[in-house]
Amino acid sequence: MKRWLQAYGLVLASLAPLTAAIANYTPLSSSTSPKYSVGIPPGSTISQSTKGGIYISITAPTSYQWVGLGIGRQMAGSTMFVVYADGAGNVTVSGRNGGQGHNEPALDTSLMTGVTVLAGSGVANGVMTAFVHCTTCTLASTASSTSSPWIAAWNEGSSINSKSLSYSISQHGGNAFRQFSFDLTKSTLSSDSNPFVASSPSPPSKVSSSGASLNPTANPSPNPTSSSSSDPDSDDPDSQSSSNDFTPDFKTIEQYLKAHGIIMGVTVVLLFPLGSIFMRTVRHPWIHAAIQIFSLCAMIVGLALGVKLAQFTSMLFNNSHSIFGVVVVALFMIQPVLGLIHHHLYTKTQSRSIFSHLHVWYGRILMILAVLNGGFGLRLAANSKKGEIAYGVVAGFIALLYASVVLLKRRGGEGGGRRRLGVFGKRDKDAGQRDASS
Ligand code: HEM
Ligand code: HEM
Ligand code: HEM
Numbered sequence: 001m002k003r004w005l006q007a008y009g010l011v012l013a014s015l016a017p018l019t020a021a022i023a024n025y026t027p028l029s030s031s032t033s034p035k036y037s038v039g040i041p042p043g044s045t046i047s048q049s050t051k052g053g054i055y056i057s058i059t060a061p062t063s064y065q066w067v068g069l070g071i072g073r074q075m076a077g078s079t080m081f082v083v084y085a086d087g088a089g090n091v092t093v094s095g096r097n098g099g100q101g102h103n104e105p106a107l108d109t110s111l112m113t114g115v116t117v118l119a120g121s122g123v124a125n126g127v128m129t130a131f132v133h134c135t136t137c138t139l140a141s142t143a144s145s146t147s148s149p150w151i152a153a154w155n156e157g158s159s160i161n162s163k164s165l166s167y168s169i170s171q172h173g174g175n176a177f178r179q180f181s182f183d184l185t186k187s188t189l190s191s192d193s194n195p196f197v198a199s200s201p202s203p204p205s206k207v208s209s210s211g212a213s214l215n216p217t218a219n220p221s222p223n224p225t226s227s228s229s230s231d232p233d234s235d236d237p238d239s240q241s242s243s244n245d246f247t248p249d250f251k252t253i254e255q256y257l258k259a260h261g262i263i264m265g266v267t268v269v270l271l272f273p274l275g276s277i278f279m280r281t282v283r284h285p286w287i288h289a290a291i292q293i294f295s296l297c298a299m300i301v302g303l304a305l306g307v308k309l310a311q312f313t314s315m316l317f318n319n320s321h322s323i324f325g326v327v328v329v330a331l332f333m334i335q336p337v338l339g340l341i342h343h344h345l346y347t348k349t350q351s352r353s354i355f356s357h358l359h360v361w362y363g364r365i366l367m368i369l370a371v372l373n374g375g376f377g378l379r380l381a382a383n384s385k386k387g388e389i390a391y392g393v394v395a396g397f398i399a400l401l402y403a404s405v406v407l408l409k410r411r412g413g414e415g416g417g418r419r420r421l422g423v424f425g426k427r428d429k430d431a432g433q434r435d436a437s438s
């Protein structure tokens with residue numbers, strides 16, 4: 001059933017450009033990135049010199065204080081829309097003029113005479129959505145340009161909660177702005193109506209963000225995948241495309257992100273290393289095996305959550321974190337087999353085999369790769385500096401602990417000390433001396 005719906009969604013998604021097209025831009029690869037879309041209605045007079053109609057969608061999580069979209073190459077002289085929460089469940093859309101450049105853009109009252117905030121706008125599920133119709137806008141290119149210059153900027157922080165159009169916003173960060181282009185040939189609408197909501201006169205309550213929408217272009221929910229469907233070959237490499245049929249809201253995505261991040265983080269930074277340290281200190285192979293197999297199960301749960309998350313956010317196999325992650329988890333699957341073979345041979349011969357060294361070193365290297373991949377994941381999600389630091393500190397501490405345990409307990413062989421001679425007898429003797437002298 002689900003498959004059929006998905007196939008149906010795919011077909012509709014591929015037909016979508018024939019009915020209405022919207023150009024999209026997503027500046028950050030994170031699932032919580034602001035998103036911008038524009039559509040030009042048929043017959044619009046909009047050009048570089050003439051005012052005319054254009055539809056604009058700006059969405060972002062409420063973790064942003066304000067998000068802005070501007071028409072032009074740089075702040076100076078551009079026409080900007082700054083969106084923030086109005087404190088009453090809706091958004092304030094403030095049309096501004098870039099003026100001389102690197103200062104706060106001032107309210108543009110003549111622009112505002114043609115700016116309408118459309119139905120479907122609001123603050124819901126932790127997301128600010130602004131659907132805007134502007135009839136007093138001009139472009140910085142022709143209306144058929146394939147690379148029309150636009151700018152974007154955003155600022156994280158607590159909600160502004162003001163209906164004032166001239167609210168004094170604080171400056172964006174040093175990398176919280178972009179200069180990009182829209183391919184306007186991909187933004188031609190079939191009718192002069194809000195392209196971001198279903199054209200049928202449906203009540204806003206139908207505008208459920210978690211329900212399955214079969215027509216991606218008519219899905220009003222500000223979810224990260226559906227709005228990109230009509231624009232699979234946008235010239236912007238950052239914009240994601242997908243024909244995912246079941247696209248949950250930001251809340252759900254953030255829950256998946258949290259669950260994936262916590263399970264994977266705890267598994268690779270704590271569980272696997274502690275299970276390995278346990279083998280070296282307590283030296284009980286079956287308890288070690290039980291801990292590690294449990295960890296591996298946790299990792300597989302984390303993998304499933306990661307894949308789901310990546311499907312929601314169109315990040316499956318288009319970034320090093322998810323590709324590398326799948327490879328690392330797959331490589332971990334071999335490790336219990338190596339452990340078992342080692343144990344089997346060891347109980348027979350009471351000495352280490354090639355498999356012992358494979359199990360030990362393959363395991364250590366894999367753990368390092370997995371911890372690094374968690375770091376890539378945090379980078380990718382880019383949602384908290386504190387989280388990145390905490391992760392680094394805990395990982396560093398465990399690595400130190402591990403290294404000191406390995407150095408202090410340099411006895412080879414399973415169960416430690418029981419075995420004396422073997423292929424690596426020399427090293428064992430050294431270790432014995434070290435033990436005796438300490
Ligand atoms: C060794 C395996 C892995 C580890 C240790 C790991 C760890 C992490 C961590 C710590 C985060 C950040 C979570 C947060 O900020 O709250 C993250 C994000 C993420 N991971 Fe993984 N992960 C692994 C494998 C995978 C795999 C196999 C996939 C998908 C195929 C995946 C997909 C994602 C996605 C899509 C994000 C969110 C990126 C965003 O929101 O922009 N991960 N991961
Ligand atoms: C209080 C409001 C604002 C202040 C004080 C401000 C200030 C600045 C400053 C100082 C820079 C130079 C930063 C650098 O080069 O590292 C800059 C660049 C930029 N800002 Fe803003 N800005 C504000 C609002 C906005 C808004 C609302 C937008 C977009 C809608 C925006 C878009 C940009 C862009 C695209 C750049 C790079 C291009 C350029 O230099 O113009 N800014 N801004
Ligand atoms: C995903 C599962 C597993 C992982 C990640 C893992 C990881 C490790 C690591 C990293 C070490 C080296 C500890 C050190 O630094 O000294 C180790 C040692 C060992 N593991 Fe595992 N292990 C796993 C499963 C198993 C299983 C199923 C067994 C079966 C009994 C096993 C038996 C052993 C033994 C006997 C040693 C000691 C080897 C020696 O020092 O000669 N492991 N394991």
Ligand SMILES: *[C@@H]1O[C@H](CO)[C@@H](O)[C@H](O)[C@H]1NC(C)=O
Nearest residue numbers: 089090117118119120121122
């Ligand atoms: C937000 O304001 C616009 C314009 O007044 C309106 O059409 C829309 O329904 C409002 N949204 C909410 C959630 O009240």
